[in-house]
Amino acid sequence: EPEVTQTPSHQVTQMGQEVILRCVPISNHLYFYWYRQILGQKVEFLVSFYNNEISEKSEIFDDQFSVERPDGSNFTLKIRSTKLEDSAMYFCASSEAGTVKPSEGYTFGSGTRLTVV
Amino acid sequence: GQNIDQPTEMTATEGAIVQINCTYQTSGFNGLFWYQQHAGEAPTFLSYNVLDGLEEKGRFSSFLSRSKGYSYLLLKELQMKDSASYLCAVLKNYGQNFVFGPGTRLSVLP
Numbered sequence: 324e325p326e327v328t329q330t331p332s333h334q335v336t337q338m339g340q341e342v343i344l345r346c347v348p349i350s351n352h353l354y355f356y357w358y359r360q361i362l363g364q365k366v367e368f369l370v371s372f373y374n375n376e377i378s379e380k381s382e383i384f385d386d387q388f389s390v391e392r393p394d395g396s397n398f399t400l401k402i403r404s405t406k407l408e409d410s411a412m413y414f415c416a417s418s419e420a421g422t423v424k425p426s427e428g429y430t431f432g433s434g435t436r437l438t439v440v
Numbered sequence: 441g442q443n444i445d446q447p448t449e450m451t452a453t454e455g456a457i458v459q460i461n462c463t464y465q466t467s468g469f470n471g472l473f474w475y476q477q478h479a480g481e482a483p484t485f486l487s488y489n490v491l492d493g494l495e496e497k498g499r500f501s502s503f504l505s506r507s508k509g510y511s512y513l514l515l516k517e518l519q520m521k522d523s524a525s526y527l528c529a530v531l532k533n534y535g536q537n538f539v540f541g542p543g544t545r546l547s548v549l550p
Contacts, residue, residue, distance in 0.1 A: 356537065358538075364542070365527075365540045365541060365542045365543060366483065366527065366529075366538075366540040366543075367540070368537040368538060368539070368540075371536055371537055378536070379533075379536050379537060381537070412480075414482055414483070427485055428473050428475065428485030428488065429485070429538075431482035431483050431484070432482060433481065433482050434480075434481070434482050436480075
């Protein structure tokens with residue numbers, strides 16, 4: 324079964340450093356998403372991306388964050404000047420079309436646990 | 441605003457039936473999804489409702505009442521592996537992002 328791959332699974336970084344979280348969406352999917360989940364809290368939407376541009380973003384997704392599709396397979400989330408409160412699990416997701424398939428929902432990746440120290 | 445409420449924790453016995461409720465108030469609605477999430481893992485899709493009524497899928501069923509802003513997930517013949525968090529999520533816009541509830545942590549006891 325096709326899956327969304329995220330690397331690394333766990334990243335530890337010092338406060339103020341930049342991190343890049345990487346995702347390889349399912350190959351025929353066109354819509355890509357980033358969500359985050361702070362430990363013990365709910366999953367929160369960050370950004371959606373289609374046709375090489377952001378289609379929607381949340382209030383969380385401020386100037387500290389950026390996304391990019393640098394080639395035909397990768398989808399990255401860059402966090403500049405990380406803060407302690409950026410520590411969370413970051414999930415990438417993809418969908419074939421803009422309409423989520425009722426039979427599937429999204430396909431989420433297994434996540435990157437980011438720890439800012 | 442966006443508000444989705446679920447009970448924080450529930451406990452049930454192996455073999456029993458449990459119902460997890462979800463109430464929502466969102467600025468848009470294009471379907472309600474239930475996801476299962478084991479600790480430290482990604483959410484996995486369980487069910488979807490966009491019309492009122494009950495959807496059955498094996499041991500899992502989900503119900504939706506749009507007029508009441510209410511859904512529930514029903515798990516039958518509980519197994520130990522069903523111990524997980526269950527996330528209620530509203531698809532806000534047509535094909536775009538989810539608003540997730542806080543999740544209900546279900547513990548299944550022998």
